[in-house]
Amino acid sequence: MRQVATMAFVLVVVVLLWIAALRVWDVSPYVGKTPAEVWTSLFGEDDSAELRSEIWTLLGQTLTDAGIGFAAGMLTAILLAVVVVRYRMLEGAVMPVALVLQTVPLIALAPILILMVGRGYAIVAIMSAIVVLFPALVNIVVGLRSVTPQMRDLVLVYGGSPTTVLLRVGFPSALPALFASVRIAVPGSLTGALLAEWLATGKGIGYAVVSAANRSQNARVWALVVVVTLTALLLYLLAQLVETAVLSRFGRTATSA
Template identity: 85%
Template sequence: MSTALLPGAPDLGAAGGSGGPGPGRSAGRALLRSVVGAVATMALVLGIVVLLWVAALRVFDVSTYVGKGPGEVWTILFGEDDSAELRGEIAVLLRETLVDAGIGFVAGMVSAVLLAVAVVRYRTLESAVMPVALILQTVPLIALAPLLILLVGRGYAIVAMMSTIVVLFPALVNIVLGLRSVTPQMRDLVLVYGGSPTTVMRKVGFPSALPAFFASVRIAIPGAMTGALLAEWLATGKGIGYAVVSAASRSQNGRTWALVVVVTLTALLLYLVAQLVEAVVLSRFGDAAGRS
């Protein structure tokens, strides 16, 4: 008997035949649209930043000795006799900063995920965890830095702590909201079929929290870069964070602008990579991502 004769049965020929795109093709097209959209958005952001950069220099009539435009920074990086040497120095400094930012990013996101799971699993912890995270977010890092340096020294530990402070609170809030998006009906369904609260968290909570998690990742990337730069300036004396301050104090304005532009472009590129990874993962989960 043909399945088309059964009430409510799907038309298998229409769903999987040549009459329309299959699920894999639809997911691929959605992913391609996401990638193209992310790249186009990043190009638009870069264009706006360059326009605002040029406009600010002209509107405020900044001296050419102090303010460098995009063309001048390009010349500093690629058009002078010592540009190759400068690029080599910046590459070394950038690697150090990326290592510092990576340590802070991982420490901050892991801490945020673990605390979010604990807060959602045991609601009594929320009144203890959230105020502390909020206090760490509101107190300026410049004020906390001397105390943190006394506690952990000037190594990678201080970088991890300062970046974690920047990353933790917004990531924690987002992930908690994502984990709590599980509906009571879905939770009860898993429990009725013999699942535990841990199963609910693993099978339903984490997939539904994926959009919130990736939103936290996109927020955490510039936050981790900021925390790393501050740690390098205030504590370690390494990387681009310290190099910018050192160059500015010596009136090496061209070098200062080059360092700032390189680290800014790097942060934007990392943000774009995070968007592309988000598009790939969410296309893999499809409608399950962000829904209970």
């Protein structure tokens, strides 16, 4: 309930800042739409049902793309974290590459990636995974290395291997860091999906926002942005709730991020 209340408070603050920003900067009503006007576009006009239906279709595509990127990014981060923790000599090779991928703008990488893999789901997975990879990798590595020497020695004394230490002690100890990575990866994968749709696939909300902006359909732009923002907040809240349930099951306290 605390997490739900916090999210509701954040939404109220965002709406108030939204209204204040439009008034402070005296944004033209043609360009800037208030929350009430966005609500009217979605639920109060004659063609609102058609717009909602179209947005649901676009949102479904974007969530599919984000899910692919989330899975690709998190799985890659977990595998690389295991390699880095298990074989420390490879850390100097893995971490700089992950850092370079994080720092190079995707808009610069996109043409090369499109030439290499095309405009299908592969490009969505790669671009979203790049957004997710580095912060998730760093968090998971820190979590896996949180195993104390006493815990490691206990497993080794009873005949366990370093791999056993990693699986039986490392991953349970890394659960808070893993879920922190998930909370970071949820909005990150959505951002990556939107970028991939804009730069590569021409589908989903990412492309629809750019297309509507080019045609000066400003009410449609605001409606799409509000819907995808609310979706990101709800997915983040869901990740928090799952984290709380799992960590409470293991007797841990959810970390804040």
